[in-house]
Amino acid sequence: MSIYSLWGALEIGLIFGLVALGVLISFRILRFPDLTVDGSFPLGGATAATLISMGMDPFTSTLVATLAGAVAGMITGWLNVRLKIMDLLASILMMIALYSINLRIMGRPNVPLISDPTVFTVLQPEGISDYIMRPLILLVVVVACKLALDWYFSTKTGLAMRATGSNPRMARSQGVATGGQILAGMGISNALCALAGALFAQSQGGADISMGIGTIVIGLAAVIVGESIMPSRRLVIITLAVILGAILYRFFIALALNVDFIGLKAQDLNLVTAVLVTIALVIPLLKQRLRGKNGGR
């Protein structure tokens, strides 16, 4: 396994750390099974790549892409809260709608960013290789997002959002407008995913309509890996754990791609991911069943 592929795995792992934070908010904190991610990740990429290729400053482009993701997430939330469409279905509707929207934004199936400036090229100093600098920049971004989320969830509003996911009836009886909290949470979650998509497009040399396929599964896998390596109830630890989970997951992929003796081939990875996520989705069910047996007092 070469040093290049290690740094590369760290780079993509950090980007998916942002997706993992987003998925943590929707799936774990709000308990909203949200597949919008598969659309908001490429939405971020498409928006950023298109704006940059049109000559816009890469930072502004990335910001606009992030906001676009927030809007997409809030629409999913709105479909669920106001129109009473089942959460999973609402997110699937938004996901397929975004496929068309992304094609419209780009005007074609992909937008390459070969010689255009990106946030990485603009920040690239002399004397440090770009394959080392990119992960460093991403590390700063991911840590900043983590700390911001930690702060947010320690505030009164953040606590209200956590209560909304944990016990909506109780939250309402304590004066929390749960509908608004779901909208806000979905907005933040998908903003993070779109930011990840925007950075992914800039680090990988362009946006592609198919870049979002399986994003949600990778995000979930990262959350699950993180939760199992660092089990904790404290949110400050959990946010760190899911980022590490995303990085570990990418290292695992890099390892499988580069090491022959494991016997895994590149084509097996989606299967491994699917199996991992399946196990993780079944575990809470099993726990619940066990609790049901022993719960009676």
Place this chain on the structure above:
Amino acid sequence: MLSAQNLNITFNAGTPIETRALRGLSLDIPAGQFVTVIGSNGAGKSTFLNAVSGDLPIDSGTIVIDNQDVTRQPVWERAKRVARVFQDPMAGTCEDLTIEENLALAYSRGERRGFAKAVRHSMRDEFRERLSTLGLGLENRLTDRIGLLSGGQRQAVSLLMAALRPSRILLLDEHTAALDPRTAQFVLDLTARIVSESRLTTMMVTHSMRQALDVGERTVMLHQGNVVLDVSGPERRGMDVPDLLNMFERVRGEKLSDDGLLLG
């Protein structure tokens, strides 16, 4: 204080399983009064409570709390005036949050929640002080997840949470029904103490006639979605469970004879 006028709620309207849960129910509760509500299954007790809290939309009628018409307000807006303890001990608290986070949530009930820290040091002191009055040792477990507590402990914390902020009316929905007799008595004593300390206007739904007469100062009996008995003052003081049972039977009997007349 609380004025419910001519409330109607029908479940599954227009279907073969149509149920008229509330049929023109009216009830006025003056400020500071502790009212117990009894009635058989399906009498409309919980439906009435849920209508007051805003959990159930009413088909017609008006609900006024503290001179404010809240009929069209959603639950979270009414939370400014209404505090509530549920029957299910798991329902009133957030399992995943710690004891102090649950209390902090209730600390901001009915207020705008901004970006200030949810749990402050000054709050912690107040929480500890309040928790210590329970005598359960919870004041040393502020950062424990509330899911670790027993049903009775959680119900006691729910009561504290309900009284943490001033509210206009406290709704108790058979909040001791899911507890063992000793814990139920503990929670009931705690209820009486908190209500009298804070002079809360309270409406307590209960299954137990004994409880209905022992606590509070007024007892209301519901039957088929309406108030059929309303006793307070000296009349209530002289009452015992058998008296209440007799009245209960009479109410039902009359209803039966009414039906008999109709069928005949």
